Amino acid sequence: MKLRPRTVASLALVPTILLTVIGYYVSILWTVGLSFTPSRILPVARWAGFDMYERLFQTERWHVAYTNLYIFGGLYIGFCLVIGLGLAIALDQSVRGRSFFQTIFLYPVALSFIVTGLAWRWLLNPTTGLQDFVRGLGFESFTLDLLSSPDRAIFTLVIAGVWHSAGLTMVILFAGLQSIDQEIWQASRVDCIPRWRMYWHVVLPMLWPVVVTCLVLLGMQVVRSYDLVVVLTGGGPGYSTDVPAKFIVDHYFERQNVGLASAAATLLLLTVVALFVLVSILRRKGAAT
Amino acid sequence: MSTRPSMIGRFGLYAFLLVTAAFFAIPLLIVFLTALKDSDEARAASIFLLPGSPDFEAFRVAWLEACIGRECSGISxxxxxxxxxxxxxxxxxxxxxxxxxxxxxxxxxxxxxxxxxxxxxxxxxxxxxxxxxxxxxxxxxxxxxxxxxxxxxxxxxxxxxxxxxxxxxxxxxxxxxxxxxxxxxxxxxxxxxxxxxxxxxxxxxxxxxxxxxxxxxxxxxxxxxxxxxxxxxxxxxxxxxxxxxxxxxxxxxxxxxxxxxxxxxxxxxxxxxxxxxxxxxxxxxxx
Missing domain, CATH: 1.10.3720.10 (MetI-like)
Structure with missing residues (x-):
């Protein structure tokens, strides 16, 4: 018997469907289910209601980690957008050596967060790093002891993260700028409108969908930020730079607290869902204006 | 493109691009410079100093001899x-x-x-x-x-x-x-x-x-x-x-x-x- 090619096309999707349904959706439901059990090292199937969530909310470390998600996320996304937009606009001024500059701005995107974290930990080390360099310039009392300060260590994550990802934002926004109709510039010349006002009032609103896309991409990096934290600060000093992604992995695989970790993972999932609702509102708002 | 930009604006533009380019380029350069140093120099001297006698010895050690946990056979x-x-x-x-x-x-x-x-x-x-x-x-x-x-x-x-x-x-x-x-x-x-x-x-x-x-x-x-x-x-x-x-x-x-x-x-x-x-x-x- 010979199958119709269209039937074969459907069958060709079966491995992927199986892989996604089991890998994604069964796993997600399983995790949500585990969050309602008192599982420790191994999963147990006993109903514990919202006990794990209550315990989670009483855990100081979770509060720090969850707050850090927004501190790190806000600063990281903000700086990436500002620097990325600045660079994209600068490169759009028909500068010489544009591809050279673009190559330099974008190369960190090719590197892993592990490499990024190791490089910046080395740069920020207090004995031979940046602090020592600035002191050598004559500023004897200069301190850049970011890594060992519980209040400020989070900024090292922001610096390293922005270094890694600002180029990505630049290249996406630059592609957006290039796709804008060049006739608006002729129109602005006729009306004698300064360039910066054109960017602020005309170009930026036109770029809005691209900006939202950047927001989504950067937001995903924030939610997933695990590697950078592990290498650069290890979540410390103490747990001052912990993030949910690290909290969850630690509680699953080191602290043998599967129920609590699952509750945290479920909350992280809900956060992503909430952010997506926010993004779709932002999209619609951009489309409406 | 449209209006002819002033010299100062042009200068500021390139200054901005060069400073940011330095911010992006320096970390990797420092990593490379450190890898060319010997271990004493890397520990004691400022990371911005050029290596006294640059060589690829550190790369050889990392590749073949560096210890990961208890095992010392490098990262190869x-x-x-x-x-x-x-x-x-x-x-x-x-x-x-x-x-x-x-x-x-x-x-x-x-x-x-x-x-x-x-x-x-x-x-x-x-x-x-x-x-x-x-x-x-x-x-x-x-x-x-x-x-x-x-x-x-x-x-x-x-x-x-x-x-x-x-x-x-x-x-x-x-x-x-x-x-x-x-x-x-x-x-x-x-x-x-x-x-x-x-x-x-x-x-x-x-x-x-x-x-x-x-x-x-x-x-x-x-x-x-x-x-x-x-x-x-x-x-x-x-x-x-x-x-x-x-x-x-x-x-x-x-x-x-x-x-x-x-x-x-x-x-x-x-x-x-x-x-x-x-x-x-x-x-x-x-x-």
């Missing part, structure tokens, strides 16, 4: 682990993703949109929500921390974006291609193999770059699913710097190992140029 073994994981994951993902993309784009399947939707939604869920059940599933199948496990998770998490890239490319192909193939009596896989595949080189390069950099640079999945025998390079480099500080810190070796880890994706970036840019931006284009 881990390098080949990463190579094998990356090659296997990328070839399987590309094959699967292009077949998916072809089926979803050109055959007008019932519920095709649903399949793509399910795939793409999964791409936005953080790994942390899925890793523990996946570990249990692999353990049930007796595959926990094997090459199979790490390759399967890489394929699983790579499929959404890669399928989307292939699908978006195939949607733009003329439907006559398939009709012509059908008239000649060719089936799904024959049309895929002899008509569609030869046209897919460019899009496969873009997808391949995304996959290779993604898999090579991964840390979390390698840490959890690869186990000690298939530990990828990122995981060992991260723990290498942790152990070196226990005895005499050898920053030059750490930095050499870091650089060796960074080298493959960096070379890929420099060689592939525009393809890389298309790769990182294609995730941004709406599907």
């Amino acid at each position: 073994g881990r390098f080949w682990n990463s190579v094998i994981i990356t090659v296997l994951s990328t070839s399987i993902s590309l094959l699967l993703a292009s077949i998916n993309g072809f089926a979803l784009a050109m055959w007008d399947l019932r519920r095709g949109g649903l399949v793509l939707g399910l795939l793409l939604i999964g791409a936005f869920v953080p790994y942390q929500v899925m890793i523990y059940p996946l570990v249990r599933i692999f353990a049930l199948g007796g595959m926990h921390q094997t090459l199979t496990a790490i390759v399967v998770v890489h394929v699983l998490f790579g499929l959404p974006i890669l399928t989307l890239i292939f699908r978006n490319f195939y949607v733009g192909l003329p439907p006559e291609l398939i009709k012509a193939g059908r008239v000649d009596g060719a089936g799904f896989f024959q049309i895929y193999r002899f008509i569609v595949m030869p046209m897919s080189l460019n899009v496969a390069i873009v997808a391949g770059i995304i996959s290779v950099t993604g898999v090579w640079n991964d840390y979390l999945l390698g840490l959890i699913f690869a186990g000690p025998s298939w530990q990828p390079m990122t995981v060992s480099v991260a723990s290498l710097s942790a152990t070196a500080s226990s005895g005499v810190p050898e920053h030059n070796v750490n930095m050499a190992a870091t650089l060796l880890t960074a080298l493959p994706p960096l070379l890929l970036y420099l060689v592939s140029g525009r393809y890389f840019v298309r790769g990182v931006t294609s995730g941004a284009v709406k599907g």
